[in-house]
Amino acid sequence: MANISIFPGKYVQGRGVLSELKEHLTAFGSRFLAVVNPTIGEETIERVTAALRRSLSEDELLLIEGGAECSTAEIERVAALICEKECDAVLGIGGGKTLDTAKAAAHFARVPVGIVPTAASSDAPCSALAVIYNEKGQLESRLRLRRNPDLVVMDTEIICRAPARLLAAGIGDAFATYIESRRCVLANGDTVAGGKVSLTAGGMARLCWETLRRDARRAMQAVRAGVCTQALENIVEANTLLSGVGFESGGKSAAHAIHDGLTWHPACHCMHGEKVAFGTLAELVLENADETELWEAFAFLDDIGLPITLEDMGIAQAVPAEMRMVAEKATAPGESIFNTNLTVTADAVYDAILLADALGHAYRKRV
Ligand SMILES: [Zn+2]
Incomplete structure (x- = not known):
């Protein structure tokens, strides 16, 4: 099988870049539909709208409010509006579900898509993937798109004012990238991009990890103060672009599978990204990682404010039957946990989760 790397068409990041959006959109046409996530808060919506209007008139850019879920009905509604309003491209503005709705609607309407996140809270913006939910918010399917987004715009003037917890979650998601990718390389596993790990994607995963270790703590200080610093810029890029290409073409392993298992816990x-952070600790335990690396991971995630115990994720009591279900879901056929050169069983994952939790408590007692 070939090494395959897939990328977004264009990635733009910096202070105030949203005010220059038009110059990045002209390649797609002259009339655009933007789906705005209503849950990002009044203040953010006002700031985003003001920035967009500095660049695009009401004739050029039609703003609509996104629905609560990225559901089939919502995707069809947006796709129909793209055709009805004769738009040349669609933009998704805000967070996860609205971004995925824009991606999926563009896929079905066969127009380009631009992604404008208002926080750096996961590595999804750059990926060729949309997660579809039913109207009750339960996961329905994962839609593989023909290609990655044509444009991703990260305006750090807006992102630095997002809640600190969102940046922390993005750091949690990005922290897994290198640890999973290196395991996928050892296992000669397949990636989400449908090939083997390329040198480029593996290198981006490693750069993501180095950037987090150097700048993540300072970036958290910046976002808590609502200011934009070089450390914050670096972490926004690590969370979004480096981790985006790093997970999709660099390979996933146990951390995301354990995340998937945790989603079933009531x-x-x-x-x-919070569940992925704990999943990464469990992966390091499963792999019998080097002692220094293991404790560094606990220290790092705890400093950022990410979960290092089950309790931190709302699981006050580790009920054996519930934790067994998590381990079984994490080892279901097709899960990325089999991208490893170890023999993985539900029993081994169950024990790794419980030991990661115990080590988290031990770490807290020590510091
Ligand atoms: Zn992730």
Whole structure:
């Protein structure tokens, strides 16, 4: 099988770049539909709208409010509007579900898509993937798109004012990238991009990890103060572009599979990147990682404010039957956990999760 790397068409990041959006959109046409996530808050919506209007008139850019879920009905509604309003491309503005709705609607309407996140909370913006939910918010399917987004715009003037927890979650998601990719390389596993790990994607995963270790703590200080610094810029790029290409073409392994298992736990309602952070600790335990690396991971995630125990994720009591279900879901056929050169069983994952939790408590006692 070939090494395959896939990328977004263009990635633009910097202070105030949203005010220059038009110059990046002209390649797609002259009339655009933007789906705005209503849950990003009044203040952010006002700031985003003001920036967009500095660049595009009401004739050029039609703003609509996104629905609560990225559901089939919502995707069809947006795709129909793209055709009805004769738009040349669609933009998704805000967070996860709205971005995925824009990606999927563009896929079906066969127009280009631009992604404008208002926080760096996961590595999804750059990927050729949309997660579809039913109207009740339960996961329905994962849609593989023909290609990655044509444009991704990260305006750090807006992102630095997002809640600190969102940046932390993005750091949690990005922290897994290199640890999973290196395991996928050892296993000669397949990536989400449908090939083997390329030198480029593996290198981006490693650069992501180095950038996090150097700048993530300072970036958290910046976002708590609502200011944009070089460390924050570096972490926004690590969370979004380096981790985006790094996970999609660099390979996933146990951390994301354990995340998938945790989504089935009735008490675990935290963000994607928060569950991935704990999943990474469990992966390091499963792999019998080097002692220094293991404790560094606990220290790093705890400093950022990410979960290092089950309790941090809302699981106050590790009920054996519930934790067994998590381990079984994490080792279901097709899960990325089999991208490893170890023999993985539900029993081994169950034990790794419980030991990661115990080590998290031990770490807290020590510091
Ligand atoms: Zn992820």
